[in-house]
Amino acid sequence: MFTPRPIGFVRSPYKDTAEVPKGLGAKHEAEGTLEILPEFELGLTDIEGISHLFVLWEFDRAPGCELLGTPPCDDRPHGVFATRSPYRPNPIGLTVVELLRREGSRLHVRGVDMLDGTPILDLKPYLSGVPEEKLRRGWLAEAEARKSK
Amino acid sequence: MFTPRPIGFVRSPYKDTAEVPKGLGAKHEAEGTLEILPEFELGLTDIEGISHLFVLWEFDRAPGCELLGTPPCDDRPHGVFATRSPYRPNPIGLTVVELLRREGSRLHVRGVDMLDGTPILDLKPYLSGVPEEKLRRGWLAEAEARKSK
Secondary structure: OOOOOOOEEEEOOOOOHHHOOOOOOOOOOOEEEEEEOHHHHHHHOOHHHEOEEEEEEEOOOOOOOOOEEOOOOOOOOEEHHHOOOOOOOOOEEEEEEEEEEEEOOEEEEEOOOOOOOOEEEEEEEOOOOOOHHHOOEOHHHHHHHHHOO | OOOOOOOEEEEOOOOOHHHOOOOOOOOOOOEEEEEEOHHHHHHHOOHHHEOEEEEEEEOOOOOOOOOEEOOOOOOOOEEHHHOOOOOOOOOEEEEEEEEEEEEOOEEEEEOOOOOOOOEEEEEEEOOOOOOHHHOOEOHHHHHHHHHOO
């Protein structure tokens, strides 16, 4: 397989995982910066016209992998591939951010949930979503229903 | 950084990139299977209740990286981070699929655009989208507008 390398780093208000909003109804409105390394700046051409981006990044402070774990929003364990747990076989995180503005190789964004200094692996345009009426959220909807009782 | 390892492989009707629908209005309705390796099956617990999944995978047949390239849907070059080009610094692909059913460690899905045999890096639940009215698609919308003239 390939050897991952950072294309840049996240600047975020969060220094510790305890500060990142988690669980049911968590809102990710924090602003931050994606600082892309100069040698990759050409790859940002035309990104300023796109409102939302997928950011792929490394859970660089998550030690190891846990195939079954209990997320903060539930009291029951679920498989890692049915959650956003950081303890994944490949520690890759995925966040959708809103691009506020570009300044050269710095992207100012809203919606960061990464820690400060997180290595960025890739950026992709977010182009469409799954219609709400076709989406089922499984155990998460059940956990929400239990908590709202 | 971490060392990527496959958690499984895609079974897809596509053997060659030329067969994958690309460009404006391309529909990804093809059905396929995500064959997860037995040692990761526990991580699939409760995934069957979730309708849509993010699949992270390796562009294992894309040689090298091109920071600026002309996608099939346009005649103008754009930065790799504003496109879904396979020629990325970290060759990671991202696809949203609909989970049709689970049979043990095999997930039958709709919406594959990967080649047969593609290594899978991660699965995550797709939980929400960006509302249509807040989405701007930049150069892609412009390319569509030019072609429809």
